[in-house]
Amino acid sequence: MKLLHLDSSVLGAYSVSRQLSSEIVAREVALHPGINVVYRDLAADPVLHLSGTHLAAWQGSVIEDPALIADLEKGGNYMEELIAADIVVIGAPMYNFSIPTQLKAWIDRVAVAGKTFRYGPNGPEGLLSKNKKVFIAASRGSIYAAGSPAASLEHHDSYLAGLLSFLGISDITVVRAEGLASSPESKEAAISQALKDIAAIVA
Ligand SMILES: Cc1cc2nc3c(=O)[nH]c(=O)nc-3n(C[C@H](O)[C@H](O)[C@H](O)COP(=O)(O)O)c2cc1C
Incomplete structure (x- = not known):
């Protein structure tokens, strides 16, 4: 079995999403001894934003810039790692109501027509x-639960889960720690609840 572990917070050791993603990985390793873990720190080692040259390369244009060649190879590895993974664990902080651009840049390399989705007679x-x-x-600073004043601004885990579902994945679990910026007490309570949710994962 293979597990792909992604992190995208820029906050390093202070990151809540990194703490939670590593706890989920530890739980999955305990549940599946011998599972092969591939780790990508998308904040420390991001790909470039997509450009017209990237799209031209995908269409067969010859690329000579060594930096772009390396970047295209990294993006190709992202795709292979996702296709090979049985389990994917994604550390995803909310930045400006959505996901970090580094995680979006990963999505731009793996959401590719003809490879991970296609449009057919019945739609996508x-x-x-x-x-x-x-x-x-x-992880996120405020609260976006249905009915809360900021609910309509939540383009974070719903976007990520929606995108992965568009690519064909239906088994998606969100472990959420929100309200982290409200007070030290609410931060502690949110993390503690998320850790309990992780400990309760059974497969
Ligand atoms: C650049 C930036 C943008 C943020 N934007 C939001 C936001 O739009 N809504 C929110 O609730 N929290 C926001 N936050 C707070 C983070 O979601 C919160 O600190 C969370 O813990 C970040 O995850 P991390 O600890 O894994 O880095 C933002 C934080 C940063 C650094």
Whole structure:
């Protein structure tokens, strides 16, 4: 079995999403001894934003810039790692109501028509294996639960889960710690609840 672990917070050791994603990975390793873990720190080692030259390369243009060649190779590795993974764990902080741009840049390399989705007579179809399981470790400063004043600004874990579902993944679990900026007490309570949720994961 293979597990792909992604982190995207820029806050390093202070990051809540990193703490939660690593706890989920530890839980999954305990549940699946011998599972092979591939780790990507998308904040420390991001790909470039997509450009016209990237798209031209995908269409077969010859690229000579060594930096772009290396970047295209990294993006290709992202795709292979996702396709090969049985379990994907994504550390995803909320930045400006959505995900960090580094995580969006990862999505731009793996959401590719003809590879991970296609448009057919019945509309879009996800091409990733239905057997994949995804865990999203979502952290955010405020509260966006349905009915809360800021609910309509939540383009964070709902976006990420929606995108992965578009690619064909249906088994998606969100472990959420929110309200982290409200007070030290609410931060502690949110993290403590998220850690309990992780400890309760059984597969
Ligand atoms: C650049 C930046 C933008 C943020 N934008 C939001 C936001 O729009 N809404 C929110 O609730 N929290 C926001 N926050 C707070 C983070 O979501 C919160 O600190 C969370 O813990 C970040 O995850 P991390 O600890 O894994 O880095 C922002 C934080 C940063 C650094």
